[in-house]
Amino acid sequence: MTSYGFRLFTLEMKKNGRGAWPKMLIENNDEQEHVRDYLTGLLTKRRGIAVHGNPPKVSGEPDEPDDPAEEDEEGEQGDGTVPGSARRPRPVLAIMKVHKRGDHLIIDFRYGSRSSYTHAGYSESQTDVGNPVDISELKAVRLYRAAFILPENGEIGVLAVEDINRTCPRLALERWIRYWARCDAREAEAKIVEDGGKKKKLDWWSVKGTPLNDPEHLNSIMKNGKSTKIVLTKVGASNSRTPGTSELKIQMGIGNDPGVAAQTRQTITSWFSGPSVPTGSADQKQASRDLAAIIADRYAGFDGEDYDDAWVDVEDESGGGVRHISPSRWADVFTYRVHQGESAPLDSVLYRAVKVPIERVKKSLQVEIDWSGW
Numbered sequence: 001m002t003s004y005g006f007r008l009f010t011l012e013m014k015k016n017g018r019g020a021w022p023k024m025l026i027e028n029n030d031e032q033e034h035v036r037d038y039l040t041g042l043l044t045k046r047r048g049i050a051v052h053g054n055p056p057k058v059s060g061e062p063d064e065p066d067d068p069a070e071e072d073e074e075g076e077q078g079d080g081t082v083p084g085s086a087r088r089p090r091p092v093l094a095i096m097k098v099h100k101r102g103d104h105l106i107i108d109f110r111y112g113s114r115s116s117y118t119h120a121g122y123s124e125s126q127t128d129v130g131n132p133v134d135i136s137e138l139k140a141v142r143l144y145r146a147a148f149i150l151p152e153n154g155e156i157g158v159l160a161v162e163d164i165n166r167t168c169p170r171l172a173l174e175r176w177i178r179y180w181a182r183c184d185a186r187e188a189e190a191k192i193v194e195d196g197g198k199k200k201k202l203d204w205w206s207v208k209g210t211p212l213n214d215p216e217h218l219n220s221i222m223k224n225g226k227s228t229k230i231v232l233t234k235v236g237a238s239n240s241r242t243p244g245t246s247e248l249k250i251q252m253g254i255g256n257d258p259g260v261a262a263q264t265r266q267t268i269t270s271w272f273s274g275p276s277v278p279t280g281s282a283d284q285k286q287a288s289r290d291l292a293a294i295i296a297d298r299y300a301g302f303d304g305e306d307y308d309d310a311w312v313d314v315e316d317e318s319g320g321g322v323r324h325i326s327p328s329r330w331a332d333v334f335t336y337r338v339h340q341g342e343s344a345p346l347d348s349v350l351y352r353a354v355k356v357p358i359e360r361v362k363k364s365l366q367v368e369i370d371w372s373g374w
Contacts, residue, residue: 001340001341001342002164002165002340002341002342002344003163003164003165003166003337003339003340004162004163004164004337004338004339004340004341004344004345004350005162005163005164005335005336005337005338005339006160006161006162006163006168006335006336006338006350006353006354007160007161007163007168007170007211007331007334007335007336008158008159008160008211008212008214008334008336008354008357008358008361009158009159009160009161009170009209009210009211009212010156010157010158010159010209010210010212010275010276010365011148011149011150011156011157011158011159011207011208011209012155012156012207012208012210013026013035013205013206013207013208014205014206014207014208015203015204015205016203016204016205017178017182017204017206020155020208021205022155023153023154023155024036024150024151024152024153024154024155024157026038026203026205027203028203029188029202034150034152035148035150035157035205036100036103036104036105036148036150038205039105039148039177039207040098040100040105042177042180042181042184043095043098043105043107043177043180044098045180045184046095046176046180047095047096047097047098048094048095048096049094049095050092050093050094051092051093051094051176052090052091052092052093053090053091054175055175055176055178055179056179089113089114089115089139090113091111091112091113091139091169091172092110092111092112092113092139092141093109093110093111093169093172093173093176094109094110094111094141095107095108095109096108096109096110096143101147101351101373101374102370102371102372102373102374103150103152103370103372103373104147104148104149104150104374105147105148105150106145106146106147106148106351107145107146107148108143108144108145109143109144109145109146109169109173110141110142110143110144111141111142111144111167111169111172112139112140112141112142113139113140114136114137114138114139114140115140117135117140118134118135118136119132119133119134119135119136120132120133120135121133142164142167143344144161144162144164144169145161145162145347145350146159146160146161146162146170146173147159147160147351147354148207149354149358149369151367151368151369151370152368152370153368154366154367154368156365156367157367158212158358158362158365158367158369159207159209160354160358161173161209162350163331163335164344166331166335168331168335170209174206174207174208174209177206177207178206178207181204181205181206182204182206184204185202185203185204188202189201189202210276210277211276211277211330211331211334212275212276212277212334212361212365213272213274213275213276213277213334213361214334214357214360214361215269215272216360217333217334217336217357217360218268218269218272218333218334219269221314221316221323221325221333222265222268222314224316224317225314225315225316225317225323226314226315226317227254227261227264227265227312227313227314227315228253228254228313228314228315228322229251229252229253229254229312229313230251230252230254230264230291230294230295230310230311230312230313231249231250231251231310231311231312231313231324232249232250232251232288232291232292232295232307232309232310233247233248233249233250233307233308233309233310234247234248234305234306234307234308234309235247235248235308250295250307252294252295252298252299260294260298263294263297264291264294264312267287267290267291267294268312268325270290271283271287271290271326271327272327272333275361275364275365277327277330277334283327283328284309284310284326284327284328286327287310287311287326287327287328288306288307288308288309288310289306289307290310291310291311291312292305292307292310309326309328310326311324311325311326311329312324312325312326313325336353336354336357338350338353351374355371355374
């Protein structure tokens with residue numbers, strides 16, 4: 001069965017790839033234009049074009065450094081292997097449809113990468129071996145949907161990107177939007193000179209998504225779920241007592257001790273106290289110390305230990321399985337499950353589900369959203 005859901009991000013516009021642009025109206029060629037219309041034109045121009053891997057560097061422009069905390073955000077695609085190659089395959093992205101839903105922008109795009117499968121064929125209606133198609137150079141893709149929820153005014157919007165089997169290609173989409181925006185500005189600059197005008201540098205806008213915190217969703221998981229255990233890990237020693245790379249794992253069941261459960265819940269809540277989810281390594285180190293302290297309160301010998309990683313296992317009784325909760329695992333906490341089955345949920349089902357958590361958090365984000373036509 002395939003698991004379908006979505007993740008939410010606060011959405012800011014950046015001018016020329018730098019500081020956040022503090023409003024939904026941008027200045028495009030000496031005219032004011034809403035972010036919605038700017039992105040619509042940018043993405044419509046790329047409809048039906050496939051791009052691979054990370055965008056190339058635009059001549060004369062510095063590359064924006066990636067956030068190392070987000071490197072694994074997209075998850076794995078397929079089995080992540082390519083025959084005869086130790087390198088991770090370059091994923092492909094292709095914009096298929098750009099349209100509006102009310103005042104908001106929707107895009108459908110395909111995303112995926114190569115796997116170890118070499119041939120496709122043998123349908124259930126096929127009675128003989130036939131001639132399977134060689135797919136060793138092809139990439140297996142899925143159709144994803146993304147919604148840019150853009151208020152008429154204000155500083156930020158909300159971005160919802162579909163998650164399928166723990167893969168959410170928000171970063172790939174964001175990087176290519178940045179690249180395309182820079183390219184369009186450079187093309188427009190060249191056109192001005194070609195038409196006899198004076199050379200000048202034009203502005204361009206890109207998008208930046210930040211994982212969005214939803215306290216009510218987190219509280220629901222902890223209230224309706226069962227906190228099963230605290231897990232601490234670090235690189236231990238080998239059996240020969242020499243330095244090794246084997247992982248030492250320490251687990252403490254939370255059980256029915258109300259004191260441990262209350263302390264654990266209070267600790268988890270402190271990690272996600274702001275509107276944006278913390279994903280940096282510093283936050284994870286503090287979380288590891290917090291959970292080690294809970295165990296140290298009950299067992300001797302844990303004081304002063306530094307652990308490489310730590311999390312809390314919570315059994316989500318709403319059907320989400322066991323969730324691993326820590327600052328660096330925000331996607332495991334804030335992936336909203338919509339549907340599990342062989343086919344994707346209908347647009348109406350997905351976007352009705354998207355509206356619910358956004359309505360919960362819009363007050364903390366200080367945004368006014370018009371859902372007319374949604």
